Amino acid sequence: xxxxxxxxxxTGLLVSLATDLDPAAHAAVTALDRALAAAPPDxxxxxxxxxxxxxxxxxxxxxxxxxxQAQIEPRLAALDPTPAQGREVTVEVCYDPPFAPDLAPVxxxxxxxxxAVINAHLAGEYDxxxxxxAPGYGxxxxxxxxxxVPRKPTPVRDVPAGSVIxxxxxxxxxxxxxxxxxxxxxxxxxxxxxxxxxxxxxxxVGDRVRFTRVSADRLGVADD
Numbered sequence: 496x497x498x499x500x501x502x503x504x505x506t507g508l509l510v511s512l513a514t515d516l517d518p519a520a521h522a523a524v525t526a527l528d529r530a531l532a533a534a535p536p537d538x539x540x541x542x543x544x545x546x547x548x549x550x551x552x553x554x555x556x557x558x559x560x561x562x563x564q565a566q567i568e569p570r571l572a573a574l575d576p577t578p579a580q581g582r583e584v585t586v587e588v589c590y591d592p593p594f595a596p597d598l599a600p601v602x603x604x605x606x607x608x609x610x611a612v613i614n615a616h617l618a619g620e621y622d623x624x625x626x627x628x629a630p631g632y633g634x635x636x637x638x639x640x641x642x643x644v645p646r647k648p649t650p651v652r653d654v655p656a657g658s659v660i661x662x663x664x665x666x667x668x669x670x671x672x673x674x675x676x677x678x679x680x681x682x683x684x685x686x687x688x689x690x691x692x693x694x695x696x697x698x699x700v701g702d703r704v705r706f707t708r709v710s711a712d713r714l715g716v717a718d719d
């Protein structure tokens with residue numbers, strides 16, 4: 496797999512393995528992340544995996560981007576392409592109104608019943624691809640094509656924490672009250688932020704998430 500390297504300021508090296516989302520490229524990103532964690536080069540401070548690239552953060556007093564690139568290139572050539580099996584994590588979700596305001600629009604857009612959309616979402620197998628945008632925002636790949644819808648043209652404000660949202664092939668459980676242009680199809684009572692500094696989120700990149708349906712009673716909140 497052909498990689499490109501780009502220095503980012505004087506403390507980072509961005510290793511890119513593709514230009515578009517690709518399962519093989521993402522598997523290589525996570526494999527490289529594991530390889531660097533297992534045998535970190537001198538000066539390595541942090542690695543941040545994303546969809547098709549890996550940010551390598553280093554101490555510029557110890558090493559530099561060119562030196563790290565020379566150390567990373569042979570590791571890329573020796574990577575095991577087999578994706579690692581992460582943990583499987585269960586996340587509860589309630590699809591009842593008023594916690595799923597976009598369930599009906601998604602169903603109408605795809606020519607399905609609301610129950611068919613719910614069943615398709617529950618049947619999906621979701622891989623944690625990356626974190627971004629806000630604390631604990633884990634981008635999950637695996638939304639079935641049958642319910643994949645594009646982002647809304649205009650974001651909605653004040654979307655509650657715990658909202659289960661989808662856009663294209665991705666799904667996300669919000670952790671903060673924030674705006675979103677994704678479709679809100681449910682609400683989850685499962686805490687994603689743990690409060691544990693050593694493991695701050697319920698899942699990590701490489702883990703797999705399965706959703707299980709619960710009633711509104713599990714949310715412990717008043718109707719919006």
